[in-house]
Amino acid sequence: MMTTTLHPCDVVVIGGGVAGAAIAAFLAPWRRVVVLEREAPAGRHATGRSSGMLLPSYGGEAARPLSRASLRFFAEPPGIFGGDLLTPRPTLHVAGPSQIAALAALAGELPGARLFGPTEAARRAPLLRAGRLAGALLEAEGGDIDVARLHAGFLAACRRSGGQVHVGVGDLTFARRGSVWRVSAGGVTWAAPVIVNAAGAWADEVARAAGAAALGLQPKRRTVLLFPRPPETAGWPTVKDVDERFYFRPCSKALLFTACDETPSPPCDAQPETLDVAHAAALFSRLSRQPEPRPIRAWAGLRTFAPDRAPVIGWSSTPGFFWFAGLGGFGVQTSPAAGSLAASLLLGRRIPGDLLDAGVRPELYAPTRLTSTGAARTA
Template identity: 40%
Template sequence: MSEMRNARPRVAIIGAGMAGASLAYELADAAEVLLLERESHPGYHTTGRSAAMFTETYGPAPVRALTRASRDFYENPPENFISVPILTPRGVILVADASQEALIAETLAAGATHRLTPAEAEAQAPILRGDRLIGAVAEPGARAIDVDALLQAYLRGVKARGGRLLCEAEVTALDRDGAGWRVTTPAGVFPVDTIVNASGAWGDKIAELAGVSKLGLVPKRRTAILIDAPSDPQAWPMLIDMAEAWYIKPDAGLLLASPADATPVEPQDAQPDEMDIAICVDRIETATKLQVKHIRHKWAGLRSFVGDGVPVAGFDKTVPGFFWLIGQGGYGIQTASALARLSAALILGAPIPADLKAEGVIPAELAPTRLR
């Protein structure tokens, strides 16, 4: 049953990154939606710093189910939702050295992949050192995601459907107001029926404001750099070390590289650490033919996880009207559509969409109760 009482429920979504924006879009036809963002523009901390790919082999089983269930929306978005493709062909090759043979078998078991010889991998990505590899696994169906275009499309859709976005509206207090809530921000005080905690790395901080027990959310810093490519990399796949020690992705004629770091930090405006940058350069120069002479740009973002690495979507059973939508880790963009539609159904007390069920999305596997 729904936790909503009014014919037109009032929902405050805290956080206007991809999770909050996509849910606001899915709710705005049926609810009065207020989307609150603490920064001057949405997607500042995580969404706007993501090198997202759409890959159905990435992540634990509940994540893969959400990814599969998001594909149709991304490939066939509603009319007038977006003017550019959300997904574009890219492909992924996961490369393995002599110590990673077992990982090849595990990756192949996930499906949608096939094995490559070192020479075949090098032919597709000429920066690879084939003589260092024992093999590789290709996922040709992987796609690059236009993250900014998708976020902006969701935000336009929220407005078109009657929702409101307020930036520079950091939530400073959450208080019970009868059967609902009173949300205090510098932009005003808002009475609502339901709070959605889509605040990313600040998820446990928002829970504390509401008097809700924390879930043990851990923000982790991820570093990235942009470097020159020796030739046009547009046709190259994304390259990922099988043990996730580094990755390289073609990006507008350059190469985006990362040491795939995951350093636990407090919620913050993440900045790149010089040691992580040095580690990144060393790893990619060791694994590939690249020689990094100049770093064009460097940055860091936050990816936040709960203990089992699976996103959280569901009502807190101890405090009425408090909905969790956090812990997306590195999967938040590729799963956003399915997570938003699932969350909207749960908030409104509607049936779970049939296509989500068909892809194996199980609400209990995402519910916060699993972590209590």
């Protein structure tokens, strides 16, 4: 008969991507936290496959306040993050003749941004075939995030406060006895009154396994290509289509490009599909002045969305079950503020003033908005 060791703690976080790592870092000073990541190393799914961009206007009404509230953290990260996390880089939102209304609408939402006509737009995005450009908007804030260092820093902060991070734990089982969850794998059981569902694309699966209501989260595959980069492009802005049909930016010695595909997928180890790569390469070829650009590498990852595309942060109607998921295409850039918000909600504390000042409204993220009962309960 297999013997099981039982480890009591206060909070078990399921998933060790940037979301699980962030909430663990904010909780660990106050609670005994254990992060359980099925795979090794942590961060090999969405977190390890992102484009690493911080673009404050990105992600719609619900994500923007969390991005804004994260700017200070990226500008001055705590020492445990080991140095700068952000290389500043503006974003040029570009528009063709049929997209001028979209560009004007974005300009209305970003009062500090600079609007350019076709000539200046072409000068600032010299890689694009000029005839395609009718205007552009320069968003100065933002840049390239060192995602690996951000993720490692959150995990280090968790450990430094006494939290534990277990990677490669394999498949977990869930049971609830009284007011305590028992989460088990490989002969080990962690017992805690609270579990946090930070399982990314698998978050609905984890909810079902624990007997909580799934929320209809949909993972969507996005494909990223690297092209050779002319040396003079290092300081160029990120160039993004105003309707998010593509974006590209310098990335180390390459140019990172995506055709912004969003193909629904089951949760999985997403791989670049031949057709998606071909479509993206053909689009880049049509847009670019480079002669016959050929990708040097491609990867794919899953961006996971709630039906209303807002993050899911808060208590489930199942006692002791807390959600931190549905982070779409903005889970890295929002992670400092979203982690702080999630920890405050879980601990039942006041939302930090810097989040409120940035316009963060926790009700926008409540999981219960997506269930028929709508009733929130705490542990």
